[in-house]
Amino acid sequence: MNDKIVLLEKIHPSAVENLQAQGFTNIVQVPRALAGAELIDALSDADAVGIRSNTQLTADVLHALPRLRTIGCFCIGTNQVDLNTAATLGIPVFNAPYSNTRSVAELVIAQAILLLRRIPEKNARSHRGVWDKSATGAFETRGKLLGIIGYGNIGAQVGILAESVGMRVCYYDPESKLPLGNARPMPLDELLRQADVVTLHVPGGASTTNLLSAERIALMRPSAVLINASRGGVVDIDALNAALRGNRLGGAALDVYPVEPRSEKEEFVSPLRGLENVILTPHIGGSTEEAQENIGREVSDKLARYLSAGTTRSAVNFPEVAHQQKEVVSRILHVHRNEPGVIARMNALFAESGLNIVAQHLQTRGPIGYAVTDVDAPIEQSLMKKLCGESAAIRCHLV
Ligand SMILES: NC(=O)C1=CN([C@@H]2O[C@H](COP(=O)(O)OP(=O)(O)OC[C@H]3O[C@@H](n4cnc5c(N)ncnc54)[C@H](O)[C@@H]3O)[C@@H](O)[C@H]2O)C=CC1
Numbered sequence: 001m002n003d004k005i006v007l008l009e010k011i012h013p014s015a016v017e018n019l020q021a022q023g024f025t026n027i028v029q030v031p032r033a034l035a036g037a038e039l040i041d042a043l044s045d046a047d048a049v050g051i052r053s054n055t056q057l058t059a060d061v062l063h064a065l066p067r068l069r070t071i072g073c074f075c076i077g078t079n080q081v082d083l084n085t086a087a088t089l090g091i092p093v094f095n096a097p098y099s100n101t102r103s104v105a106e107l108v109i110a111q112a113i114l115l116l117r118r119i120p121e122k123n124a125r126s127h128r129g130v131w132d133k134s135a136t137g138a139f140e141t142r143g144k145l146l147g148i149i150g151y152g153n154i155g156a157q158v159g160i161l162a163e164s165v166g167m168r169v170c171y172y173d174p175e176s177k178l179p180l181g182n183a184r185p186m187p188l189d190e191l192l193r194q195a196d197v198v199t200l201h202v203p204g205g206a207s208t209t210n211l212l213s214a215e216r217i218a219l220m221r222p223s224a225v226l227i228n229a230s231r232g233g234v235v236d237i238d239a240l241n242a243a244l245r246g247n248r249l250g251g252a253a254l255d256v257y258p259v260e261p262r263s264e265k266e267e268f269v270s271p272l273r274g275l276e277n278v279i280l281t282p283h284i285g286g287s288t289e290e291a292q293e294n295i296g297r298e299v300s301d302k303l304a305r306y307l308s309a310g311t312t313r314s315a316v317n318f319p320e321v322a323h324q325q326k327e328v329v330s331r332i333l334h335v336h337r338n339e340p341g342v343i344a345r346m347n348a349l350f351a352e353s354g355l356n357i358v359a360q361h362l363q364t365r366g367p368i369g370y371a372v373t374d375v376d377a378p379i380e381q382s383l384m385k386k387l388c389g390e391s392a393a394i395r396c397h398l399v
C-alpha cells in the first residue's frame with residue numbers, strides 16, 4: 001500500500017514489522033520528537049503519523065497538515081494531541097490504553113520502597129565514599145498508607161501491588177470506581193493529610209494542571225513522599241521544589257516534567273536536579289521491552305485497519321465503526337458534520353450513479369458523523385468529487 005506513515009520518537013520496531021507484514025512499505029522513522037516547522041515539514045506528505053508523549057500535535061500543526069488522515073499515539077496519554085481539532089478535521093486518533101500500565105505500576109511500587117527506605121540519599125552518599133549506616137527516617141512499606149490520586153487502569157494496579165507488600169491503600173477519583181482489594185475512597189485533602197506515600201495517576205491537560213498545588217502539597221505530612229509518573233504539569237514543580245528544600249516533604253520520585261527534552265542530545269533541566277532525596281527518571285514509566293513491543297503492534301494495527309478498511313474502533317476522539325473486512329470493490333469513508341440529511345444526500349448521489357450499496361455503517365460522536373459505505377463497483381472520480389464536495393462533508397476517502 002502506498003500510504004506514507006511517519007513514526008517519530010523511537011517507536012518499537014514491532015510497529016514497522018507489523019505494518020510491513022500488512023503491506024505498508026512507505027514508512028519513515030525519526031528517532032526523536034519534532035516540533036514547529038521541522039514537524040510540519042516531516043509530516044507534510046504523511047497519511048498517518050505515529051508519536052509518543054513528546055510530540056505536540058497542536059491545532060496549528062494539524063491545520064497545516066491537510067493530507068494527514070490518522071494519528072497513532074504509541075502510548076496511553078493523548079493530551080499531546082488537540083483531540084477536538086483532530087476530530088473536526090476528520091482525523092481519528094488511536095492509542096494503546098493498557099499495554100504499559102503494568103510497567104508503570106511496578107516502577108511506582110519500587111519507588112515507594114526506595115523512598116521510604118531513604119535509598120536515594122544512601123546511594124548518593126555511598127557513591128561519595130560516605131558510610132551512612134543508619135536506620136533514622138527509614139521505614140518499611142508494610143502498614144503504611146498509600147494515597148492514589150486517579151484510580152484508573154494504572155492507579156488500581158498500583159493499589160493491588162501495594163497491598164501485596166502490606167500497604168494500606170486509599171484513593172481519590174472524581175468518578176465512581178470499584179475499589180479493588182481493600183482500597184477505600186477518600187476525599188483528596190484527607191488523602192493528602194493522611195498518606196505516607198502519594199502517587200499521581202491522572203491524565204494530563206487543562207483539568208489536571210497544578211492539581212498538586214502549593215496549598216495541597218502543604219497538606220502532606222512532612223515525612224510523606226510524592227511520586228509522579230503521570231504528566232509533568234500535574235504538580236506545581238516550584239512549590240514541590242520549595243517543600244523539598246524546606247524539609248516539608250520526605251522525598252519525591254518524578255518520571256515526568258513540565259518540559260522534557262525531545263531527544264538524548266538536549267539537556268534535561270529541572271530545579272530538582274541535585275536533591276538527594278529525589279529520584280529523577282527520564283519518562284521511562286512505560287519504557288519496558290514488553291510494553292513497547294506490545295504497544296508497537298497494537299497501535300500499528302489500529303493505524304493499518306483505519307488506512308485499509310476505515311475501522312475506527314477504540315479511537316479516542318471519533319465515532320467508532322467496527323472492523324469489517326473489505327470484501328467489496330469500493331469502500332468510501334465519509335466524515336461529515338453531524339446534521340440532518342447528510343446520508344440521504346450521499347445515498348442519492350450513489351443512486352444517481354447507478355451504484356448499489358452493499359453495506360453502510362454510520363456512527364456519530366458530538367458534531368462529527370462518520371459513514372462507511374461499501375459498493376460492489378468501481379467509483380468514478382466525478383462521484384468522489386461530489387461526495388467530498390457535499391455541503392456537510394469534512395473529508396472523504398476511497399479505500
Ligand atoms: N510515565 C509514563 O511513562 C506513563 C504515564 N502515563 C500517564 O498516566 C496517566 C494515567 O493512565 P491510566 O491509569 O491508564 O489512565 P486512566 O484513564 O485509566 O485513569 C485516569 C484516572 O484519573 C481519574 N481522574 C481524572 N481527573 C482526575 C482528577 N482531577 N483527580 C483525580 N482523578 C482524576 C480518571 O477518572 C481516571 O480514573 C495517563 O493519562 C498518562 O498521562 C501512562 C503510561 C506511562
Ligand SMILES: O=C(O)C(=O)COP(=O)(O)O
Nearest residue numbers: 052053054075076077286
Ligand atoms: O503512555 C504514556 O502516556 C506515557 O507517558 C509513555 O510515554 P512515552 O511513550 O514513553 O513517551
